Amino acid sequence: MDRFAFILRRPLQLIPVLIGISFVTFVLAQLTPGDPVRIMLGPRATESAIAAVRARYGLDQPILVQYGYYMLNLLRADFGQSLEFRSSVLAVILERLWPTVFLLLYGLTLSVLLTLTLAIAAARRQGQWVDQAVRLFCVTALGVPSFWLGLMLIILFSLRLRLFPVSGFGESFLGNLWHLFLPALAITIAVAPILTRNLRATLVTQLAADYATAGRSKGLPESFVFYRHVFWNSLLPTISLLGIVVSFLIGGTVVVEWVFNIQGLGQLMVRAVLTRDYFVVQGVTLFFAVGVVITNFLVDVVTVALDPRIKL
Amino acid sequence: MDRRTLLKTAAGIAALATAGSSIFPRRARADGNVLRVGLDSEVLTLDPIKTVYGPDIICQGVMFARLRRTDAQNNQLFPALAESWEVSGDGKTYTFHLTDAKFSDGSTITAEDVAFSYNRMRWQKDSAYAGPFQQFDKAEASGAKTVIMHMKEAFTPFLTLVSIWNSGIVPKAAVTSMGDDKYALAPVSSGPFRLKEWRKGDRVILEKNPYYYRQGMPYLDGIEFRYVPDDNTRVQMLQGGEIDACINVPYPLIAGLTAQGFQIPENPASIIQELLINHSAEPFNDIKVRQAASYGIDRKAICDAVTLGHGKPASSLMAPVLNYFNTDLPVIARDVAKAKSLLAAAGKPSVTFELVISAGVTTDERTAILMQSQLAEVGFTVNIAKVDSTEEWNRLVDGKYQATLNWWYNETRDPDNALRWAIWGDGDNKSYYTRYNNPKVNQLLDQGAAIPDGDQRKAIYFEAQKISFEEVAQIGLYYPNYHDGMSAKVQGFVLNPGYQYSTIDEVKLG
Numbered sequence: 001m002d003r004f005a006f007i008l009r010r011p012l013q014l015i016p017v018l019i020g021i022s023f024v025t026f027v028l029a030q031l032t033p034g035d036p037v038r039i040m041l042g043p044r045a046t047e048s049a050i051a052a053v054r055a056r057y058g059l060d061q062p063i064l065v066q067y068g069y070y071m072l073n074l075l076r077a078d079f080g081q082s083l084e085f086r087s088s089v090l091a092v093i094l095e096r097l098w099p100t101v102f103l104l105l106y107g108l109t110l111s112v113l114l115t116l117t118l119a120i121a122a123a124r125r126q127g128q129w130v131d132q133a134v135r136l137f138c139v140t141a142l143g144v145p146s147f148w149l150g151l152m153l154i155i156l157f158s159l160r161l162r163l164f165p166v167s168g169f170g171e172s173f174l175g176n177l178w179h180l181f182l183p184a185l186a187i188t189i190a191v192a193p194i195l196t197r198n199l200r201a202t203l204v205t206q207l208a209a210d211y212a213t214a215g216r217s218k219g220l221p222e223s224f225v226f227y228r229h230v231f232w233n234s235l236l237p238t239i240s241l242l243g244i245v246v247s248f249l250i251g252g253t254v255v256v257e258w259v260f261n262i263q264g265l266g267q268l269m270v271r272a273v274l275t276r277d278y279f280v281v282q283g284v285t286l287f288f289a290v291g292v293v294i295t296n297f298l299v300d301v302v303t304v305a306l307d308p309r310i311k312l
Numbered sequence: 313m314d315r316r317t318l319l320k321t322a323a324g325i326a327a328l329a330t331a332g333s334s335i336f337p338r339r340a341r342a343d344g345n346v347l348r349v350g351l352d353s354e355v356l357t358l359d360p361i362k363t364v365y366g367p368d369i370i371c372q373g374v375m376f377a378r379l380r381r382t383d384a385q386n387n388q389l390f391p392a393l394a395e396s397w398e399v400s401g402d403g404k405t406y407t408f409h410l411t412d413a414k415f416s417d418g419s420t421i422t423a424e425d426v427a428f429s430y431n432r433m434r435w436q437k438d439s440a441y442a443g444p445f446q447q448f449d450k451a452e453a454s455g456a457k458t459v460i461m462h463m464k465e466a467f468t469p470f471l472t473l474v475s476i477w478n479s480g481i482v483p484k485a486a487v488t489s490m491g492d493d494k495y496a497l498a499p500v501s502s503g504p505f506r507l508k509e510w511r512k513g514d515r516v517i518l519e520k521n522p523y524y525y526r527q528g529m530p531y532l533d534g535i536e537f538r539y540v541p542d543d544n545t546r547v548q549m550l551q552g553g554e555i556d557a558c559i560n561v562p563y564p565l566i567a568g569l570t571a572q573g574f575q576i577p578e579n580p581a582s583i584i585q586e587l588l589i590n591h592s593a594e595p596f597n598d599i600k601v602r603q604a605a606s607y608g609i610d611r612k613a614i615c616d617a618v619t620l621g622h623g624k625p626a627s628s629l630m631a632p633v634l635n636y637f638n639t640d641l642p643v644i645a646r647d648v649a650k651a652k653s654l655l656a657a658a659g660k661p662s663v664t665f666e667l668v669i670s671a672g673v674t675t676d677e678r679t680a681i682l683m684q685s686q687l688a689e690v691g692f693t694v695n696i697a698k699v700d701s702t703e704e705w706n707r708l709v710d711g712k713y714q715a716t717l718n719w720w721y722n723e724t725r726d727p728d729n730a731l732r733w734a735i736w737g738d739g740d741n742k743s744y745y746t747r748y749n750n751p752k753v754n755q756l757l758d759q760g761a762a763i764p765d766g767d768q769r770k771a772i773y774f775e776a777q778k779i780s781f782e783e784v785a786q787i788g789l790y791y792p793n794y795h796d797g798m799s800a801k802v803q804g805f806v807l808n809p810g811y812q813y814s815t816i817d818e819v820k821l822g
Binding site: 032034036038043052056151159260271275 | 437511
């Protein structure tokens with residue numbers, strides 16, 4: 001069988017995963033005390049108005065009946081109505097999807113660039129001051145909380161130096177890059193150390209491997225040994241780790257989104273949980289689940305592409 | 313797939329990302345004469361009858377004109393869409409004569425539209441805030457420019473209620489043809505501004521309504537209400553010049569911002585911060601325990617510690633900006649000995665209760681901790697329970713609490729709606745869910761609504777405040793001032809005590 005064929009089966013695995021996730025989140029959300037309608041109308045709304053709106057959204061029905069309707073609607077790609085935003089959940093999510101995706105891709109790109117630079121520099125000069133500096137950076141950065149880092153970046157780069165805006169998403173592609181630089185940097189500083197430590201360790205091990213020694217003994221230049229053999233052989237563990245980090249970041253960008261006021265899915269999720277906007281919680285969870293599955297899928301593709309030995 | 317293909321794929325994804333951002337185009341920034349305001353919550357609907365939620369009210373307030381408008385102190389009322397009015401001798405019939413005015417689509421505002429707006433607000437099932445208008449029965453058009461409004465009983469507050477946001481005039485034709493849901497997303501409006509663009513989750517962009525009935529107004533070309541939930545970020549955006557004004561500057565940041573040349577006007581709000589206590593449950597069903605708690609709390613210390621001097625300790629159960637505020641009532645001075653003797657008289661030398669607060673609300677967390685230590689000296693053991701705000705509301709409404717911190721404000725200066733919200737046991741909110749119910753107070757409030765302004769009405773409201781104060785219906789803590797920040801160039805942008813920018817059409821950017 002072709003080594004890529006197994007990948008095609010992946011989408012099918014999504015179905016039971018999504019059903020399970022939707023059921024658990026639905027029941028959990030409904031069992032949490034709190035009335036979304038009172039929040040959406042404002043505390044001073046009259047009891048009769050609250051009752052009228054509850055009935056209109058079917059919130060007076062038993063939970064399992066509501067879940068049944070929800071699943072039926074889902075088959076028609078109808079994710080339900082957001083109580084708070086008074087529009088369809090799909091529309092609410094799509095409005096906020098792009099800033100999150102953009103921020104993730106941006107942050108990951110910077111992270112990967114920084115990781116490659118630092119890990120290669122450190123591994124090739126193992127034990128020298130560059131290596132020590134990289135290790136110091138990794139340990140320090142891992143200990144810094146994102147929200148604090150975000151605030152510090154704003155104070156330094158936005159308010160003091162006036163280089164970047166405090167918040168927002170920007171108007172064009174370049175505007176997006178400019179507006180999201182600080183948040184992407186905050187993500188990078190959180191993610192790059194994890195990847196760097198991992199990649200550096202693998203590179204160091206692989207540099208001492210027998211095949212590398214064999215190459216050197218045959219007179220191959222060190223840079224050829226490193227970039228054509230050691231480097232590619234060292235990538236796999238870091239790519240697997242990258243997959244895990246991305247899964248963690250999907251939805252985990254909320255702290256960064258909050259500090260930099262980026263209206264993305266992470267912020268939407270937190271709000272929806274706090275206001276008990278059931279169908280939004282549900283919808284965003286499903287999107288996150290799909291995002292994680294897609295990430296794993298991409299990691300598989302890359303792994304198979306890099307390592308011809310893998311056949312599943 | 314080899315490495316080269318992999319790289320090509322990666323490049324393809326990058327290209328897609330680039331294309332993606334042009335699929336979602338963003339319009340260029342508005343020009344200089346647009347006021348950009350940072351709000352702490354997001355605007356959710358633009359239909360004035362569908363909400364009692366802060367940001368909605370602020371945004372709708374500048375979009376919809378009312379029959380009367382108020383000054384920046386919410387004190388004096390002026391003719392607006394109604395150029396004149398008469399009240400019948402029995403106080404049950406109001407006749408309003410309309411001025412020449414148009415909606416934001418250029419169509420004429422008729423008596424039919426006014427009657428439609430009022431009847432819809434009063435009787436539509438999902439109208440969120442018909443409560444204050446309960447004596448109002450129905451409106452009917454009499455010709456093109458006269459509207460007759462019928463009350464069930466004489467109803468003095470009505471002439472102030474016609475200035476609040478949910479009595480804003482909407483076009484009958486647009487609402488009926490679009491349907492409620494579509495109208496709420498793209499309303500035709502009647503006030504100084506109309507909707508230009510609504511970027512959900514981000515901002516509402518309003519532009520000058522060219523058909524606005526006040527000639528030459530508004531002075532601004534537009535307003536943007538931006539949603540910035542984090543207090544610190546909002547202030548930083550103000551400092552960075554990304555917004556011109558922001559709501560709720562955290563108290564500790566006020567001094568620093570002022571020193572940097574920003575304006576933080578100390579306008580009085582109609583807000584009262586208070587401890588709500590459940591009269592239908594132990595231990596506060598006992599008046600002596602309530603009084604002990606009231607004497608055990610140091611209101612001034614709490615007010616100073618939380619607002620850093622930007623507020624006043626509470627005496628009555630409503631804010632001092634409201635009419636007929638009872639000035640005879642003192643701010644209770646803390647008296648531990650008296651509090652202890654009250655507890656002893658109740659036969660309960662030590663009392664334990666749970667104080668429910670909303671997690672993450674810094675001011676409430678501070679208040680709760682201070683209260684806990686102050687009451688400990690009296691003999692109270694206060695267990696602070698932090699829950700999220702949705703759950704806090706649920707417990708309040710269901711009466712599953714002993715005490716909780718909360719606040720409210722009032723849309724008008726008339727005390728009728730305020731006290732009916734706070735201490736009227738016949739209301740569907742059971743005296744702000746405290747279950748306080750004194751028939752004498754209920755009767756006083758019913759009388760107060762019906763008689764004309766004057767000494768007799770004043771005496772009634774003084775009496776109602778005095779009784780509820782003595783019985784400790786709730787424990788008022790402090791009256792905070794507004795603490796909104798704005799850059800030096802913003803002129804005349806004042807949030808009135810009723811939570812409205814009622815003079816928005818006169819605001820300028822210097």
